[in-house]
Amino acid sequence: MSTNNFAIATGHPIATEAAETMLRASGNAIDAGVAAGLALGVVHPELVSVAGVAPIILRDGKTGRITSYDGVGVWPKAANVEWFHKNFGDSVPEGILRTVVPAAPAAWIRALSEFGTMRFGDVAAPAIKAARDGFPVFELLSEFVKSRHREYQRFESTAEIFLPNGKPPVVGETFVQTDLANSLQIMVDAERNAKGDRKAGLAAARAAFYEGEIAQRITAFHAENGGLLTMEDMASYEVREETTFPVKFRDSEIYCCGAWCQGISMAETLTMLEKAGKERILTPDGDIDRHFLLEVLKRVFADREAFVTDPDYMKVDPASLLDASFVAQRLATISETRSDPMPAPGDMEHINAPYRNNAGETPEYARGSADTSHVSVIDGDGNMFSATPSDPSSDTQVIPGTGLSVSSRGSQSRAIPGHLNALAPGKRPRLTPNPILGLKDGKPWLAMGTPGGDIQIQAMAQVLIHMMDRGKGLKEAILEPRVSSYAYPGSFAPHIAYPNKVLYEQDLPDAAIAELQARGHDMEAWPQQTWKAGGICVAMSDENGNLNAFADPRRAGTATVNA
Template sequence: MPASDATWLAPRTSLTGSRHAVSSGHHLASAAAFAILEAGGNAIDAGCCAGIALAVLHADEVNFGGVAPIMIRTADGQVVTIDGLGVWPRGIPADLFVREHDGTIPTGLLRTVTPAAPDAWITALRDHGTMTFGEIAAAAIRLASDGFAIFPLIAEGIAARQAGYRRWPANAAIYLPEGRPPRVGERFVQTDLAATLQAMVDGEQAAGGTREAGLEAARAVFYRGEIAERIVAYHEQHGGYLTREDLAAFRCRYEPAVVTRWRDLELLTCGPWCQGPMLAQALLVLEAAGLDGLDHNSADYVHLVVEALKGVFADREHHYGDPAFVDVDLERLLSPAHADARARAINRERAAPGLPPALFGESQSLPAPSRLDAPAVVGEGGVGGEAEPKEGGTSYVCVVDRWGNAFSATPSDGASTSPVIPGTGIVPSLRGLQSRPDPRHPAGVAPGKRPRLTPNPAIALLDDGSVMPFGCPGGDMQVQAMLQVLLNRFHFGMDLQQAINAPRFSTWSFPNSFAPFDYLPDRLLVEDRFDEPTLAELERRGHVVGRWPAFTRDAAAVEAIVRDRTSGFLHAGADPRQPASAIVG
């Protein structure tokens, strides 16, 4: 349809500036980051500021003690990733969940891995930032201690998961003040979280010396000092496995970005310890299959993208895991031969029935996913409409500064399926819910091993020197939404915000990343902005079509910035599917 007739152009338009830009999952986090930029901080300072603020503002979806994978591209072209992901405690038996929990990962302390986000923010600041922890955490401390107005997304999330919060008094005290979920417009205060952050600032200030020494002192308060002692004491008293040694020894890992050429750009993703390389794989499969001549969001286009994604999700299921424990043959997975094989396996007239097979190296011990008869609604942590919604999680922030540094981060972890440590305001990372209970699985449990993470920040680098950091919340929807935005922008030529606003679709024909790993073969969900003939044609091809409301957060919420090297301008977009905000200057 002509661009002027597209109803999805309405919600927002791209913002353009010439100095610096930030886009994040909440306007107050973006405002805090922009203030850092205006004060002379760089993209890393501002991104860390927003990331910690999101742990306050999206308190039911981002936890300061959770995960925070980060990608940084400095102005001189250096690219680094910081995994921001914890590991299973050293003392946990690999077969614990198979042997004692009937192949499930139960709610509570047993899903705890080492909290990684505090170290991730401090590592990024130490090595690439210019400011102190106290400077970049000030906004989060104020928002936590003074409170902020409850907005619909957090009100709905807490209300939906209130049964989980009621399990533990410390969780209920924060998330259910007055014994009920907070209502839109009420003030939401997190006094203990403010105290935790302030204790780290106090440790930094007491250290004296260099900025780096202060940052290490702030970190030590969390991993070796009073916060660590509270975490460990609670685990010792309640049957957890996290120890002083686990916390003291933990450091986030620097790992090279996965660099993939697609047309006139290089796509930078994190490694297969998360689902990031899937995005590159999907682009390569679609390029091999051929996109030319397909109308945007036509039945032919949606079918092809969905079938390509099914094959890539199969590769994730059979191959992706912590490379320190699993031999992930990324060279083969990202090869033209593999992309061609996946493309050739697509039937243009018929949907593949469920998860496609592995094309190489399939583990004989990997069980086939069991089919699930479930409602056609899928949310962040799995299938919606059940008696008990799954754990919520994830937000996103990207920043580009006046010098050309780019920052992309996807902080995450909720607080409804594991206990808040009393007096801290945090849940040590419950990301173990993304490991498979069977240690034989590539993403299976093992002491010291990272769960396979869904959050996956990315950056695109164009041959003309332009840069685009982008990402989103959304669990297994993340790669699907990021792929569609990339194609909208660089294949269909849309304006950045148009590319974000456009209607989305999704496949769920694979085991979900979150325990209990729901599997919905043939399920195709679309936002309620597709025409009836398109949906009828998709159903004729064998897709089981369900509908999301228009602009639903379940379709993920992509934020992005483009630094256009040719014009010198920065263009920023924020997804109307959540209270996201972009600010440019």
């Protein structure tokens, strides 16, 4: 086996091709994953920003070490929650005021420097080509921009890119981003002109973004337009290497990210399902007991709201959410016959986090959480890479001359003084993206992730159950119809909760729908195979090293395998 053997699944064909190009040029899974991640920021500009977030979890094939990088920026030093609350109420407003330090470039370069083999110029080449030459507009890009036409037309610099001639891009047209290509080229040129080895060149590329011309343009625009980001915020940013949480799930060990994202909630979900056992999660006829699953998920999200934030600000140890007695307590509150409209958090000291009811805004389940994409790569040397880059362009302003929609992830913070997830200088918003890795008997098995905001945990859990408890193959498990709860305060502003609300893909069997309704769930149909139910990307390796990959057809993803 070697890096010439690989499995790749990403959110767009150009990103998949970028990853494959690196592997065929003798790069490894980390080189490939970074190339795909950068490409996703170009070809999915409605969902992913080159200057957005990029949480990463990876495995080094040489040592077996698994680690993660948070890939999320912090609030600027000038951020003041009392000022936000006085001027905007409970939620962080759209526009540049929700900008946090862009983290993705630092995350990609950190992973490349420590575990990759290639230079930034190598891995950025496909992204630069796609930005400079353009790529064909695809359905999801066109649909997303069209559905958010009002948001895109607010800012001239954003409209110039996403509403050419005042209209959303049409499927098949060529979408060009010259300024974005130039921004990436500035980083490549800095690397090329640097003296020293590969790592010195990568450091120079990073400095070009965080200390040079790009940072100067971003911060000058903020200074001129009432933003908060400064050169000091940019230059002082460091991506953090974070501890992962390995949890047993059936015959595998799933590695989840930490409490700086909802990775700890993914770990809590799997821990509850493992404790309950296969016999509890399946019905007598072998289908998923979706009532039980939904009740587990609602409790996980109640605990997320009460306990989970940037770990530097948490009131409890994140690992306490995985404690056996705590998990047993949570399972004991689930009724087999009735839905709990919106469960209380588990019994440990916590802040009672307020939430908003529907105040007339378009429901989150109606709009769908489209932002985010994913890349999963496994190579034949046992390197594994899973990353979920994100940040949309519709809720913020493109920095003129750069093509960059700088991270608007501040939308996941609260403008409520004293709230667990209140914004604060240097504090990280709690991310929704949470890529995972899985091992079996200590060997590579699975790299997985999905877009979808609060749907991510729910979609991944269902795919894992279909595979591990129902014996479904990878493709079949991903194609199964999904259900999703909205009975919790949403992660994104305005953080609305919908007690008892369940969305389901309309190919869910009638009997399953009727059973959930009988137990009190407020059921509402999505279209069959909708993008709103996620876009799972999986790369896999079995016990014999045979590779497989599949990308969810609900979105624009593709997969490829070279065995």
